[in-house]
Amino acid sequence: MADVIGSALKRHEDIRLIRGKGQYTDDMKIPGMVYASMVRSPYAHARIVAVDTAEARRVPGVQAVFTGRDLKDEVGMVPTAWIPPDSDMKMTPHPALAYDFVRYAGDAVAVVIADTPYIAQDAADLVRVEYDAMPAVTNPRDAAKEGAPLVHEDIAGNVAFHWKAGVSVDEVFNKAEVVVRHEFRQQRLVPSAMEPRAAVAQWNAATDELTVWVTTQNPHIHRLLMSGMLGIPEHKLRVVAIDVGGAFGSKIACYPDEVVVSWAARKLNRPVKWTETRSENFTVTTHGRDHVEEVEVAGTKDGHIQAIRVKAYANLGAYLSTAAPGVPTILFGLIVNGAYAIPHASAEVFGMLTHTTPVDAYRGAGRPEATFLVERMVDLYSEAVGMDPLAVRKINLIPADAFPYTNPFTLQYDSGNYQGALAKALEMVDYQQFRKEQDNLRKQGKYVGIGFSTYVEMCGLGPSEVAGAVGFQGGLWESATVRVHPTGKVTVFTGASPHGQGEETTFAQIVAQELGLPPEDIEVVHGDTAKIAMGWGTYGSRTTVVGGAAIHMADQKVIEKARKIAAHKLEVGEDDVAFEQGLFSVKGLPARTVTFQEAALDAYLAWSLPKGMEPALEGTAFYNPENFTYPFGTHIAMVSVDPETGDIELMRYVAVDDVGIVINPMLVEGQIHGGLVQGIGQALYEGAEYDDQGQLLTGSFLDYAMPKARFFPKFETAHTVTPSPHNPLGVKGVGETGAIASTPAIVNAVMDALAPFGIHDLPMPLTPRKVWQAIAAKGGTH
Amino acid sequence: MEDSRVVPVTLTVNGKAIAREVEPRTLLVHFLRDDAGLTGTHVGCDTSQCGVCTVLLNGEAVKSCTVLAVQADGADVLTIEGMEEEILHPVQQGFWEKHGLQCGFCTPGAMLTASYLLSTHPHPSEQEIRESLDGLLCRCTGYETIVRSVQRAQEIMDERRESADRETRAI
Numbered sequence: 001m002a003d004v005i006g007s008a009l010k011r012h013e014d015i016r017l018i019r020g021k022g023q024y025t026d027d028m029k030i031p032g033m034v035y036a037s038m039v040r041s042p043y044a045h046a047r048i049v050a051v052d053t054a055e056a057r058r059v060p061g062v063q064a065v066f067t068g069r070d071l072k073d074e075v076g077m078v079p080t081a082w083i084p085p086d087s088d089m090k091m092t093p094h095p096a097l098a099y100d101f102v103r104y105a106g107d108a109v110a111v112v113i114a115d116t117p118y119i120a121q122d123a124a125d126l127v128r129v130e131y132d133a134m135p136a137v138t139n140p141r142d143a144a145k146e147g148a149p150l151v152h153e154d155i156a157g158n159v160a161f162h163w164k165a166g167v168s169v170d171e172v173f174n175k176a177e178v179v180v181r182h183e184f185r186q187q188r189l190v191p192s193a194m195e196p197r198a199a200v201a202q203w204n205a206a207t208d209e210l211t212v213w214v215t216t217q218n219p220h221i222h223r224l225l226m227s228g229m230l231g232i233p234e235h236k237l238r239v240v241a242i243d244v245g246g247a248f249g250s251k252i253a254c255y256p257d258e259v260v261v262s263w264a265a266r267k268l269n270r271p272v273k274w275t276e277t278r279s280e281n282f283t284v285t286t287h288g289r290d291h292v293e294e295v296e297v298a299g300t301k302d303g304h305i306q307a308i309r310v311k312a313y314a315n316l317g318a319y320l321s322t323a324a325p326g327v328p329t330i331l332f333g334l335i336v337n338g339a340y341a342i343p344h345a346s347a348e349v350f351g352m353l354t355h356t357t358p359v360d361a362y363r364g365a366g367r368p369e370a371t372f373l374v375e376r377m378v379d380l381y382s383e384a385v386g387m388d389p390l391a392v393r394k395i396n397l398i399p400a401d402a403f404p405y406t407n408p409f410t411l412q413y414d415s416g417n418y419q420g421a422l423a424k425a426l427e428m429v430d431y432q433q434f435r436k437e438q439d440n441l442r443k444q445g446k447y448v449g450i451g452f453s454t455y456v457e458m459c460g461l462g463p464s465e466v467a468g469a470v471g472f473q474g475g476l477w478e479s480a481t482v483r484v485h486p487t488g489k490v491t492v493f494t495g496a497s498p499h500g501q502g503e504e505t506t507f508a509q510i511v512a513q514e515l516g517l518p519p520e521d522i523e524v525v526h527g528d529t530a531k532i533a534m535g536w537g538t539y540g541s542r543t544t545v546v547g548g549a550a551i552h553m554a555d556q557k558v559i560e561k562a563r564k565i566a567a568h569k570l571e572v573g574e575d576d577v578a579f580e581q582g583l584f585s586v587k588g589l590p591a592r593t594v595t596f597q598e599a600a601l602d603a604y605l606a607w608s609l610p611k612g613m614e615p616a617l618e619g620t621a622f623y624n625p626e627n628f629t630y631p632f633g634t635h636i637a638m639v640s641v642d643p644e645t646g647d648i649e650l651m652r653y654v655a656v657d658d659v660g661i662v663i664n665p666m667l668v669e670g671q672i673h674g675g676l677v678q679g680i681g682q683a684l685y686e687g688a689e690y691d692d693q694g695q696l697l698t699g700s701f702l703d704y705a706m707p708k709a710r711f712f713p714k715f716e717t718a719h720t721v722t723p724s725p726h727n728p729l730g731v732k733g734v735g736e737t738g739a740i741a742s743t744p745a746i747v748n749a750v751m752d753a754l755a756p757f758g759i760h761d762l763p764m765p766l767t768p769r770k771v772w773q774a775i776a777a778k779g780g781t782h
Numbered sequence: 783m784e785d786s787r788v789v790p791v792t793l794t795v796n797g798k799a800i801a802r803e804v805e806p807r808t809l810l811v812h813f814l815r816d817d818a819g820l821t822g823t824h825v826g827c828d829t830s831q832c833g834v835c836t837v838l839l840n841g842e843a844v845k846s847c848t849v850l851a852v853q854a855d856g857a858d859v860l861t862i863e864g865m866e867e868e869i870l871h872p873v874q875q876g877f878w879e880k881h882g883l884q885c886g887f888c889t890p891g892a893m894l895t896a897s898y899l900l901s902t903h904p905h906p907s908e909q910e911i912r913e914s915l916d917g918l919l920c921r922c923t924g925y926e927t928i929v930r931s932v933q934r935a936q937e938i939m940d941e942r943r944e945s946a947d948r949e950t951r952a953i
Contacts, residue, residue: 010878017886018874020822020862024887027821117812118805194826194834194921195887245824245887246921278827500885500922666881673924674884701831701919709915709925714908738924 044694288362495535675738
């Protein structure tokens with residue numbers, strides 16, 4: 001049998017999805033079900049004076065209207081589950097329905113529940129809310145200014161926390177030959193999973209149990225948090241996510257809507273469904289990024305970077321969402337030196353509250369922001385010292401013999417060969433030739449540019465001890481049960497909760513390889529707290545790294561028990577039994593065999609088991625990683641800029657990624673492609689904008705530029721393989737690399753193209769208008 | 783209430799006649815999902831941008847969130863549930879083989895858009911495929927595998943046509 005690990009197996013989940021048989025939350029229909037519609041604040045900041053629900057209640061088909069006051073004493077605050085230590089973090093009380101103040105446009109103040117979604121929406125429009133509008137602040141640095149409107153009355157200066165890492169680098173800067181300073185605006189992005197959020201809640205009055213089907217990346221975290229808010233004990237609360245239509249971080253958080261629906265289902269003793277509209281998704285589902293960053297780099301005149309100092313204002317919106325505080329601190333500040341052996345570094349982050357939609361993880365979550373600033377600074381520093389950015393990268397990249405490498409923030413990069421990935425990328429791109437052509441084209445008034453991103457990121461979240469040390473209010477290990485049935489078919493239960501990544505296939509490949517079974521004999525079950533004892537979900541490129549490793553460990557337990565059964569049957573010692581490709585055999589006597597399926601049947605019949613052995617065959621394992629994993633690579637973008645229109649054409653995009661061992665190359669390529677389009681989307685197209693009153697100006701796909709198929713050339717992808725030394729499968733994680741690496745590669749390329757105009761930086765997204773205006777401001781092409 | 787009055791409509795969905803009484807404002811996509819029970823067609827936005835809800839209406843690709851059920855009265859509608867006949871439709875097979883989907887949410891709209899393209903342009907260039915997907919938003923795939931899926935679907939269509947021709951000749 002050929003190796004299953006490493007083969008481009010077609011996806012198991014596709015069998016239902018290409019037939020329209022997926023089970024997304026909004027597809028649920030339960031007899032007697034009623035529908036919820038939220039009444040939301042049109043103001044970014046206001047005092048609620050009065051809520052009049054009388055007219056809405058009179059609409060035929062309306063079952064109930066609830067306001068913040070109805071829930072106030074029955075539902076706990078929506079919690080924050082990440083509290084960075086030593087940051088003096090202030091909690092931001094977040095009622096499921098607002099009753100005193102609204103703090104962003106979209107904050108829910110009431111819910112209407114009716115027989116049909118149309119009636120619920122009609123009646124929601126008839127709920128009269130009287131507001132006393134107040135001034136708002138939307139920019140994170142403005143929020144810190146004296147006299148800025150306060151988001152929460154008792155949080156002075158709108159600073160939710162002030163976090164620092166590293167040691168003082170002042171002396172290095174004072175003595176440096178070259179210091180480069182720059183300010184970056186890491187714009188706000190809207191994750192925009194194609195499936196809007198939804199929740200269906202059903203109360204079972206006979207057993208006092210609540211079942212909630214919800215669009216989540218982490219059902220067990222939802223159960224834990226909702227249990228606290230609703231006062232329903234965990235063992236009476238079931239959270240289910242079957243098919244989830246994309247998430248990218250936006251379905252990590254526990255949201256008010258889900259809690260309101262759950263509370264109402266119990267109150268009314270009827271199943272209640274809520275489905276978000278796209279307009280709501282823009283205004284209430286968490287956003288990503290949104291930093292103002294002051295960055296300084298110190299170095300020598302000959303291209304050695306000695307120190308990096310970062311001060312960032314991270315916009316966290318009106319309330320601290322579930323994982324929000326961890327994103328701009330631990331996942332950002334600790335890795336601002338990137339892939340470079342920069343000996344000195346410090347990071348300082350102000351977690352700012354503003355009258356905007358809460359910000360939480362979005363694909364890459366902190367690492368794209370860190371990678372962007374260091375990759376851009378390498379280019380700006382190269383320019384300052386008059387050196388080629390590729391040459392500066394070669395000087396400063398962490399050498400291959402330095403691993404495991406401890407960075408200035410004491411992260412230990414597990415393994416790497418950054419020069420190897422760079423060399424591979426340079427095999428695909430003739431750099432010197434490009435430079436020659438660039439010169440020739442410039443003489444003809446044509447502007448092309450090349451940009452590098454030689455990145456590293458930390459993922460595979462993560463060691464639970466570290467989770468505790470950095471203030472994440474949960475573990476980051478993962479669980480797996482590999483249950484072998486009497487016929488030798490297998491059900492795998494995983495605590496990871498994939499939502500598009502294809503782990504029903506990837507995980508089946510791991511088990512197929514290790515137990516020597518056909519992949520079609522293996523079913524992977526995820527996303528149901530009633531079926532899976534515990535798990536921490538899917539985010540931070542952890543699913544295959546941590547969840548896959550747990551499955552590997554469970555496989556070993558199964559093999560060891562089956563080996564004992566086989567040895568007993570073969571009447572030899574277990575040390576004399578070999579296991580290969582699904583067959584137990586006596587070492588040296590290959591004709592004497594027991595198949596895996598025979599051992600499984602024996603385990604269940606239990607007619608003749610080794611003395612003292614329990615019947616049945618299954619393995620359960622909990623894998624707690626000892627470190628994060630550190631994927632890396634080199635991305636190269638080549639662009640052409642039309643100075644007459646400001647239009648940017650992406651000519652070529654080369655991505656060499658090292659994500660460790662690859663289990664399914666087709667799925668890995670898919671993850672990279674998806675990440676690239678989101679990262680390039682940030683560089684060129686996407687950006688959420690608010691006006692001064694806190695109104696979201698980019699609240700639909702009409703105004704928010706989601707990338708489309710015709711914007712891209714074919715991507716050129718390749719790999720180097722440096723296994724993670726501490727992960728049992730050698731995997732490193734691939735879900736976020738594309739989004740992390742690509743944004744600075746694109747901006748570096750565009751700035752390289754614009755260099756003849758004396759343009760060194762422009763704020764993202766690099767729209768034609770912005771580029772054209774910048775060229776015009778520098779005197780244009782004439 | 784006034785607008786609770788209903789009107790009768792009959793649509794042929796995936797070859798089956800479905801007669802229901804609906805509010806005049808009922809969108810075709812809600813008719814398909816709620817009245818016909820065909821939840822394979824999804825709703826991804828409320829401004830007709832995303833194309834996730836695309837179905838074939840009398841053979842033409844339309845965004846079913848932008849058509850009222852009453853406008854489709856008497857029409858033939860094909861949804862994802864009706865694509866497969868005895869074997870997978872070439873577009874379904876192409877998407878499966880070339881990893882044209884990840885979360886699967888936009889996939890029904892993507893596949894019906896693709897099948898419409900191939901019914902009108904049997905051999906589109908890569909650029910034509912990318913442009914034909916202009917009405918579709920996918921956040922997972924980065925589109926390239928969708929393009930490959932459409933190209934593969936076209937190959938499968940050609941293969942099936944050739945083998946049908948051979949069978950006809952053999953008779």
